Amino acid sequence: MRTLWQHCHAATMAQGSYSVIEDAAIVSNAGLIEWIGRRADVPALEIAHTVDLNGAWVTPGLIDCHTHAVFGGNRSGEFEQRLQGVSYAEIAAQGGGIASTVRATRAASEDELFTSARQRVQALMRDGVTTLEIKSGYGLDLANERKMLRVARRLAEELPLAVRATCLAAHALPPEYAGRADDYIAHICDEMLPALAEEGLVDAVDAFCEHLAFSPAQVERVFIRARELGLPVKLHAEQLSSRHGSSLAARYQALSADHLEFMTEEDAVAMAQAGTVAVLLPGAFYFLRETQLPPMDALRRHGVKIALASDLNPGTSPGLSLRLMLNMGCTLFRMTPEEALAGVTLHAATALGLGDSHGSLEVGKVADFVAWRIARPADLAYWLGGDLPKRVVRKGHEISN
Numbered sequence: 001m002r003t004l005w006q007h008c009h010a011a012t013m014a015q016g017s018y019s020v021i022e023d024a025a026i027v028s029n030a031g032l033i034e035w036i037g038r039r040a041d042v043p044a045l046e047i048a049h050t051v052d053l054n055g056a057w058v059t060p061g062l063i064d065c066h067t068h069a070v071f072g073g074n075r076s077g078e079f080e081q082r083l084q085g086v087s088y089a090e091i092a093a094q095g096g097g098i099a100s101t102v103r104a105t106r107a108a109s110e111d112e113l114f115t116s117a118r119q120r121v122q123a124l125m126r127d128g129v130t131t132l133e134i135k136s137g138y139g140l141d142l143a144n145e146r147k148m149l150r151v152a153r154r155l156a157e158e159l160p161l162a163v164r165a166t167c168l169a170a171h172a173l174p175p176e177y178a179g180r181a182d183d184y185i186a187h188i189c190d191e192m193l194p195a196l197a198e199e200g201l202v203d204a205v206d207a208f209c210e211h212l213a214f215s216p217a218q219v220e221r222v223f224i225r226a227r228e229l230g231l232p233v234k235l236h237a238e239q240l241s242s243r244h245g246s247s248l249a250a251r252y253q254a255l256s257a258d259h260l261e262f263m264t265e266e267d268a269v270a271m272a273q274a275g276t277v278a279v280l281l282p283g284a285f286y287f288l289r290e291t292q293l294p295p296m297d298a299l300r301r302h303g304v305k306i307a308l309a310s311d312l313n314p315g316t317s318p319g320l321s322l323r324l325m326l327n328m329g330c331t332l333f334r335m336t337p338e339e340a341l342a343g344v345t346l347h348a349a350t351a352l353g354l355g356d357s358h359g360s361l362e363v364g365k366v367a368d369f370v371a372w373r374i375a376r377p378a379d380l381a382y383w384l385g386g387d388l389p390k391r392v393v394r395k396g397h398e399i400s401n
């Protein structure tokens with residue numbers, strides 16, 4: 001059943017630039033984009049429905065390529081502590097931080113996690129998000145990591161959006177392994193990853209490479225196992241210090257390395273050569289009141305693809321708006337609105353291994369798009385969040401929002 005969407009302008013984001021088509025039309029068929037171009041050039045096809053978009057700007061559906069949307073509890077109490085001068089690292093050392101969310105997540109049932117995550121995911125969807133990544137990493141044992149990943153799968157079944165599930169078992173050391181980080185890494189490699197992969201719960205494998213988490217050597221063991229299992233890898237790297245995790249990620253053809261405030265020029269070269277996407281997370285930078293900026297010039301100079309994401313998590317980025325991240329990417333990291341939009345469309349798709357099917361308005365890609373009632377594409381990065389009038393189309397069907 002073909003639908004013709006017309007009376008719109010399209011920012012197609014092909015090749016990661018606006019690539020505007022004025023007075024555009026889109027033909028969707030069987031969930032895919034069958035044709036896109038100028039309205040005057042629509043081919044003679046049998047059309048079942050015609051939709052008038054009233055002059056809207058159409059962009060690809062937004063993609064949030066880095067979230068920890070499934071978790072128990074929240075950490076607003078730690079937020080208050082941090083505002084009184086206690087650092088994130090100090091809170092972690094006192095048993096708070098990630099460990100406190102692990103306790104709350106382990107204590108929650110799968111249904112409770114599903115219900116709280118659905119609310120947060122629906123908030124992101126109100127910004128036009130049609131594809132989302134969700135990481136585990138607050139269970140830190142087989143049963144609880146499985147519980148989180150099952151919630152991620154269930155969200156995709158019950159909501160009109162695509163979800164990629166990433167296993168982040170190497171997020172933090174669980175208390176039962178205190179002082180035995182290498183043993184925990186062995187447990188991840190020998191027990192957790194094979195079981196979770198076998199159950200079809202894992203689309204990619206991530207780790208946290210940092211002094212307060214895991215060393216590059218430990219991360220590498222996880223990467224080797226992931227690759228043996230046929231799973232792509234990603235990495236939280238260079239968030240609080242430089243450990244060249246992003247170069248390590250590039251050596252394993254990682255889909256992305258994320259955070260990256262402390263990365264070096266050599267890391268950027270390695271990532272460019274490997275095609276590893278730089279996922280920047282301005283919400284965490286802002287919320288932790290960091291001052292070290294990611295090296296935007298080096299990333300641009302070496303042609304690293306740059307994505308932007310919410311990092312939605314209870315500790316460092318309780319961010320429920322991807323459009324707010326567009327603004328922060330521009331204001332804090334000096335991205336252009338065009339770079340920012342590419343960062344939540346085409347480059348975000350690439351960071352999830354979906355670059356061939358999602359992230360731009362091109363023939364053959366999934367018909368996920370948003371028709372925004374805005375004057376110019378830059379409006380998407382201009383407003384500080386809020387609910388912009390729009391219509392959201394997922395796989396060729398309009399969804400209510």
Ligand code: DI6
Pocket residue numbers: 097098101171208236239284311313314315316317
């Ligand atoms: N970096 C982050 O910003 C989050 N995880 C990570 O590796 C923080 C997670 C948390 O504090 O709960």
Ligand code: FE
Pocket residue numbers: 066068236311313
């Ligand atoms: Fe994260």
